[in-house]
Amino acid sequence: MDCIFCKIINGEIPSLTVYEDDLVKVFLDINPTTNGDMMIVPKNHCVTIEDLDEELVLHMFKVAKEMYSLVKEKLGAEGLTLVQNNGHGQDVKHFHLHLTPRYSNDDFKHSTNKDILIDKEEVLEKLKN
Secondary structure, eight states: OOOHHHHHHTTSSOOOEEEEOSSEEEEEOSSOSSTTOEEEEESSOOOSGGGOOHHHHHHHHHHHHHHHHHHHHHHOOOEEEEEOOOSTTOSSSSOOEEEEEEOTTOOOOOOOOGGGOOOHHHHHHHHHO
């Protein structure tokens, strides 16, 4: 398989592993946004959230909670941003939960292309019908 995360999990590509168990591997992002930027990756190859069973979802968020406590204690993180992409916008086609510790001086910003947004009432109508 030509999946970079599977290669990391299998030890074919080195990683800076923070935590590992039978279900997941947590490693530092090779191109971090902030100190302690990391990924939680299931050991079994799956592409999107639709491929996960509930047990794995719960386990990944339990690990995310533990990693948040760790970066708060060890790195002084003041917050945490969790990101998970599926399909469009998903650079690596292996499900992963990206944890970005937040600091008051990190200047991390989310941006929005307001030109493509439709009215919120129209969005709600489409979602409900």
